[in-house]
Each structure stands twice: as C-alpha cells, then as structure tokens.
Amino acid sequence: MSKSKSSARFRFCGAAVLLAALVLIVPALQAGDQQLYLLAGAVAGALALSLMLLPRLFGLDRLLFSLALYLCVSGIFALLPGEAGTAAAQGLRCLAGLAALLAGATLIRVLSPSLITALISGFLGLLMLSGGLIVPDWPPALAGIALCLLLIAFAVLLSLGNTIPALLLSLAGLGLLLFQGMNLEAVLWSLTFVMVLWACEGNLPTVLMALLLTGLLFLGVSVLREESLFSSPDPTLLPELSAAGLWGQFSDSQTPGSTGSPSLFLALTQRYGLIFSGLTALLSLPMTLRSVSIASVARSRFHAALAMGCTLDFALRMLAGLLSHFGVLPISLLPLPLLTVDAMELASRLFALGLLCGISARNEADLAEDAHLAMLAT
Amino acid sequence: MPPETYRTIVLVSRYLFAFFALMLLLFAFSWVRSEGKKRRERFRNLPGAGTVGELLVLSGSEELPADTWFPVPREGVLGSLRTCDLVVPCPGVEGRHLDFSWQDGVGLVLRPRGRCEVLVDGVPVSRRSGAEAPPLVHGSCLQVGSALLRLQLFAALNHTNRAFAPAGAEPVFPAGNGQQPFFPEAGQAAVTGDQLPLQMPGQTAASIPTGLPPCPPVPEHAPVTEQETFPASLTDIPINAYKRPPSGETDPGLENRKPETQPDPRRRRRTERWKEDFSE
Numbered sequence: 001m002s003k004s005k006s007s008a009r010f011r012f013c014g015a016a017v018l019l020a021a022l023v024l025i026v027p028a029l030q031a032g033d034q035q036l037y038l039l040a041g042a043v044a045g046a047l048a049l050s051l052m053l054l055p056r057l058f059g060l061d062r063l064l065f066s067l068a069l070y071l072c073v074s075g076i077f078a079l080l081p082g083e084a085g086t087a088a089a090q091g092l093r094c095l096a097g098l099a100a101l102l103a104g105a106t107l108i109r110v111l112s113p114s115l116i117t118a119l120i121s122g123f124l125g126l127l128m129l130s131g132g133l134i135v136p137d138w139p140p141a142l143a144g145i146a147l148c149l150l151l152i153a154f155a156v157l158l159s160l161g162n163t164i165p166a167l168l169l170s171l172a173g174l175g176l177l178l179f180q181g182m183n184l185e186a187v188l189w190s191l192t193f194v195m196v197l198w199a200c201e202g203n204l205p206t207v208l209m210a211l212l213l214t215g216l217l218f219l220g221v222s223v224l225r226e227e228s229l230f231s232s233p234d235p236t237l238l239p240e241l242s243a244a245g246l247w248g249q250f251s252d253s254q255t256p257g258s259t260g261s262p263s264l265f266l267a268l269t270q271r272y273g274l275i276f277s278g279l280t281a282l283l284s285l286p287m288t289l290r291s292v293s294i295a296s297v298a299r300s301r302f303h304a305a306l307a308m309g310c311t312l313d314f315a316l317r318m319l320a321g322l323l324s325h326f327g328v329l330p331i332s333l334l335p336l337p338l339l340t341v342d343a344m345e346l347a348s349r350l351f352a353l354g355l356l357c358g359i360s361a362r363n364e365a366d367l368a369e370d371a372h373l374a375m376l377a378t
Numbered sequence: 379m380p381p382e383t384y385r386t387i388v389l390v391s392r393y394l395f396a397f398f399a400l401m402l403l404l405f406a407f408s409w410v411r412s413e414g415k416k417r418r419e420r421f422r423n424l425p426g427a428g429t430v431g432e433l434l435v436l437s438g439s440e441e442l443p444a445d446t447w448f449p450v451p452r453e454g455v456l457g458s459l460r461t462c463d464l465v466v467p468c469p470g471v472e473g474r475h476l477d478f479s480w481q482d483g484v485g486l487v488l489r490p491r492g493r494c495e496v497l498v499d500g501v502p503v504s505r506r507s508g509a510e511a512p513p514l515v516h517g518s519c520l521q522v523g524s525a526l527l528r529l530q531l532f533a534a535l536n537h538t539n540r541a542f543a544p545a546g547a548e549p550v551f552p553a554g555n556g557q558q559p560f561f562p563e564a565g566q567a568a569v570t571g572d573q574l575p576l577q578m579p580g581q582t583a584a585s586i587p588t589g590l591p592p593c594p595p596v597p598e599h600a601p602v603t604e605q606e607t608f609p610a611s612l613t614d615i616p617i618n619a620y621k622r623p624p625s626g627e628t629d630p631g632l633e634n635r636k637p638e639t640q641p642d643p644r645r646r647r648r649t650e651r652w653k654e655d656f657s658e
Contacts, residue, residue, distance in 0.1 A: 008405065008408050008412045012408075012409050015401055019402065029384065161477060202459075247392045275396045279403050280399055286410045289410050293414065297428075300453055367420060374426065
C-alpha cells in the first residue's frame with residue numbers, strides 16, 4: 001500500500017469520525033442527556049469500526065463504502081437534537097441498510113450471468129412490483145429492491161445478447177410502476193434502462209424503439225388513468241430552505257416531524273445550513289465517479305451493465321432529489337438516496353451500492369489473476 | 379452548561395462543521411484521484427490486463443495493414459464499427475460481425491451474428507449452418523471478410539491442442555473426424571491422421587516451446603485490396619492455402635525473422651497500435 005493511498009483514506013475516515021463525534025456531542029452538551037452522550041459514542045465508534053474492519057472482512061470497495069456509510073450517518077445528524085430515541089432508530093435503520101449492502105456484495109459474487117439467474121431475478125422483481133396491484137397494504141418501498149432485481153435480470157439478458165427479452169422485461173416493470181402510480185420511479189427506471197441499453201447495444205434503431213415504446217407506455221397509462229403523470233412542486237420548500245440560511249438555525253425543536261416532510265436533507269439544512277447540507281450532498285459526486293470507474297473496468301458485460309445501471313440509478317435519484325427540494329422539477333418531494341427515514345428505501349439503495357462494491361472486488365480479483373498470469377509468463 | 383457557553387459553542391461549531399464538511403469533500407476527491415492514479419499505474423505495469431492474447435493481421439486492407447496486431451479482451455464483439463471491441467475495418471466485415479468470449483479450458487468461443495460467416499482454420503461457420511464454431515486456440519487462423527487473423531495467446535494460458543512444429547514440418551489433417559490439423563513434434567515420426575492432437579497437461583511456462591508454427595505464407599495475390607474482389611463465399615478459399623512449404627525448404631519468413639533482441643521492423647510497435655484511428 002502506497003503512502004499516498006493510505007493517507008488519503010486515513011484523512012477521509014479520520015475526518016468523518018471526528019465530525020460525527022463533534023456533531024453528536026454538541027447537542028449532548030446542551031441537553032446534558034446521558035442517552036445523547038451514549039449515542040455520540042456509539043455512532044462514532046461504530047463508524048470507526050465499520051470503516052476499518054468491514055471493507056477488509058468482506059472485500060468491499062473502501063471508497064464507496066466509506067462515502068455511503070458517512071451519508072447514512074449524516075441522516076442521524078439531521079434528527080438531533082430531538083429525542084435520542086428517534087436518532088437511535090435512524091441508527092438502527094442504517095445498520096439494517098448495512099446488512100443489505102453486505103447482502104448485495106455477497107450476492108454479486110455468487111451470481112453468474114445465466115438464463116436461470118435472469119429468470120429467477122426477473123420473476124421475483126416483477127412479482128414484488130405487482131404486489132401493489134394485488135395486496136392493498138403492500139409497502140411501496142419494496143419497489144426499490146424489485147428494481148434492483150429487474151436490473152440484474154436486464155443486465156444478464158443484455159450480456160447474453162437477448163436484447164428484445166431484456167427490453168420487454170424492463171417495459172413490463174415500467175408498466176407495473178405506472179399502473180401503481182409510482183410515476184417518478186417509472187421515469188428514473190426508464191432513463192436507467194434506456195441508457196444502459198444504449199451503452200451495451202449501441203444500436204440506434206434498438207434504442208429508438210425502446211424510447212418509442214417507453215413514450216407510448218407513459219402516454220397510454222396517462223390516458224387510461226385520466227390524470228397527469230406529474231404534480232406541481234411543493235411551494236413551501238424553497239422558502240423553508242431559504243429561511244434556514246447558509247449556516248442553519250440550531251434551533252432546539254428541529255425534527256423532521258416538525259417540518260411535515262420525511263426529508264432528512266431538509267432537516268439537515270434547517271439545522272446546519274445550506275453550506276453543510278450542500279457539501280454533504282455533493283459527496284455523491286465522488287461516489288458517482290468511483291462507480292463509473294468500477295463499471296468501466298469490469299471485465300464481463302454483465303458486471304459492466306449492472307454497475308452502470310446501479311450508478312445511473314443512484315446519480316439520477318440524487319439529482320432528481322436535489323432538484324425536487326429546490327422546486328425545479330414538477331414532482332413531489334423526493335428524498336435523497338441515502339438520506340431517508342424509510343428503512344426499506346435505505347436498504348434498497350444500500351443493496352444497489354453493495355452490488356457495486358462486489359463488482360469492484362471482482363475487478364480487483366481479476367487484476368490479481370492477470371498479475372499472476374503475467375508472473376507465470378515471465 | 380451555561381447558556382452563554384453553549385451559545386459560543388454553537389456559534390463556533392456552525393462554522394467548524396461547515397469547514398469539516400468542506401474538508402471531507404476535498405479528501406473524498408483526493409481519494410478518488412489517488413485511486414485513479416493507482417489504477418492507471420497498475421494497468422501500465424500490466425499492459426495485457428484483461429486480455430487473453432493478441433490477434434495478428436496476416437492480411438487485411440488499407441485501413442488494417444498486415445502485421446498489425448491488437449489485444450484480444452476476454453469478451454466482446456468483433457466488427458467494422460469503431461464501437462466494437464475488436465475493430466476490423468475490412469471489406470466483408472459487418473458492423474457487428476461476431477461475439478466472442480474466452481472460456482477457460484476451451485479457448486476463444488465465437489458466435490457469428492445473423493448472416494455473418496467466418497472461417498476458423500478453414501472451417502466455415504455461420505449461425506445459419508447450425509454448426510458450433512470450433513474455439514480459437516493458440517495459432518488458430520480466423521478469416522473474417524477479407525481479413526486473415528491469427529490468434530496468439532499469452533504463454534501462461536496453456537489452452538492449445540497443437541504441438542509446436544520444427545521447421546519443415548507439414549501439418550497433418552486428420553481425416554473425417556473433424557479434428558484440427560496439428561504439427562508433429564520435433565524428432566517424432568510422421569503420425570497418421572488417427573492420432574489425437576498432442577496435449578500438454580501440466581506443462582509449465584518454461585517447457586512451452588517458444589517457437590510458433592509459422593502460419594502458412596499468404597498466397598502471392600494477397601492482401602486483398604478494395605479493388606479486388608474477395609471470394610463470393612468464404613468456402614472458395616482452398617484449405618491448402620494454410621499448408622506449409624514441403625520439408626527441406628525453409629520458410630522465407632523464418633530466414634527473415636530477426637533475433638529476439640531486435641524488434642521485427644515489419645511489426646508495428648505497441649505504442650503505434652494504441653494511436654491507431656479507424657475514423658471514417
């Protein structure tokens with residue numbers, strides 16, 4: 001390990017742990033609550049241990065894992081100085097999401113790009129998406145994991161050269177999302193699979209056909225449901241963000257519940273200011289760069305397509321979420337990918353990041369094998 | 379804690395947290411940059427990373443002259459389009475001509491697309507014929523359109539079913555059993571077509587003969603230029619075009635081959651290869 005690499009990692013991880021400890025201790029100092037002190041110690045300690053041990057134990061991509069974990073922990077910052085229980089609950093959600101990340105990293109190592117994989121993952125994905133049409137109380141957040149499974153099936157079919165079945169599968173998922181009224185998810189999914197199709201196939205007629213069918217599907221569902229696919233943005237969002245100012249309010253009663261929205265980004269802005277929350281959200285840029293790098297050096301077409309799909313999904317969600325918070329897009333408020341109080345949503349995003357971490361580990365293993373072959377040849 | 383003290387801490391911390399957030403972002407970008415540098419360094423030290431060998435152009439076109447060689451990735455598409463993994467801009471090569479993938483223990487498996495046809499060691503293969511394409515191994519010749527290519531695998535990938543022949547050896551074409559032609563080993567008596575190709579299990583890199591059986595010289599009318607018409611069907615190319623000269627006659631290619639210490643001037647250097655541009 002070169003000195004420059006270890007110092008870059010050490011600097012980031014050290015700064016993240018230190019910042020987490022400071023942010024959590026300040027409200028504890030004010031409230032004098034023992035639980036807040038315990039929470040500060042537990043979160044900072046867990047963050048430090050996870051950053052040091054988990055990538056080594058599970059062969060995860062250190063950079064991606066560190067950034068994702070820090071973004072999850074920043075959600076806990078937003079819930080302070082409310083009740084310690086609320087922040088602790090967010091911590092537990094982060095732990096559950098971490099388990100989903102490890103599951104994704106493990107799953108990608110055992111998956112092989114075969115028709116059976118495509119059939120099973122495609123079937124499960126479509127089943128989970130159609131659950132909302134059959135069962136009344138079906139949790140909508142399961143759509144995130146369903147789309148991950150559909151993406152796996154899509155990547156497998158593309159890698160095997162079955163473009164038409166891949167397109168039909170993704171259109172089926174798109175239709176199910178539209179019929180359940182998950183219009184924003186449908187738009188993000190359509191953008192993702194069309195761009196992955198373009199990257200893998202490069203065949204203009206195929207891409208145009210996909211765009212045409214997607215457009216027809218959107219139009220058809222809009223006509224059938226007799227409603228617009230998009231809604232007007234919440235007019236109170238921008239004033240709330242402006243009221244927070246650049247440095248935040250540091251008010252004692254800042255909790256997501258008081259703002260009436262599940263957006264942790266909004267709560268983070270109100271508490272710590274636009275500069276802090278904006279810089280935190282900008283951490284998605286190095287995450288995206290790293291994910292693109294992982295996709296570009298993947299050896300097999302399956303891994304490359306899957307990595308690119310996960311990267312596009314994450315980047316588009318982050319962009320749409322930020323724009324929705326500023327009222328730019330005609331959509332309702334969309335929480336940022338890793339800054340959400342919804343456990344299933346957090347787990348599905350971390351599951352996709354786990355797939356990326358696993359592909360990165362596979363790339364490293366392939367490179368090590370090439371180095372071994374080169375050594376044998378000399 | 380007194381309210382005044384807490385107010386001071388809050389005032390300091392709001393700037394301190396923003397500063398830490400900025401430093402985190404800068405450290406993250408610095409980490410990405412250092413990871414990228416490390417990756418480029420590793421790939422520079424492993425120029426063959428992700429590849430299984432190289433394809434040497436024996437005859438091509440004006441855009442792809444003979445003696446050009448390019449690395450073969452483990453998986454990809456061969457065609458005339460620039461977006462393909464192996465770009466062969468020669469007449470008769472479709473935009474996306476075939477898919478290929480490396481299988482350990484088998485070789486480079488080819489899957490021609492649509493109505494595309496290729497010749498693998500003289501055996502015509504197309505999707506419509508239904509016959510499975512024989513995998514390419516070390517020394518295999520691939521005819522795609524007007525381009526004749528030879529696959530050279532890296533020495534550590536010991537997936538060949540050919541013995542490396544001394545000078546003057548003739549290939550033996552086993553009759554009727556669909557096996558690939560092979561060369562007898564040095565000092566070995568002439569073998570009949572019934573014998574299986576020599577396998578070299580457990581062969582180490584040191585024992586692999588360094589000499590390749592020189593691919594049969596291209597007929598004098600090659601390379602095919604754009605003005606010339608290439609065979610209407612790939613099966614028109616006679617199989618004995620790959621046959622080596624009779625024993626006793628040395629291959630002129632061998633005489634002209636310079637020692638390993640001096641690079642062959644006919645071969646283009648690797649750095650030139652990376653600068654090739656098949657722009658239309």
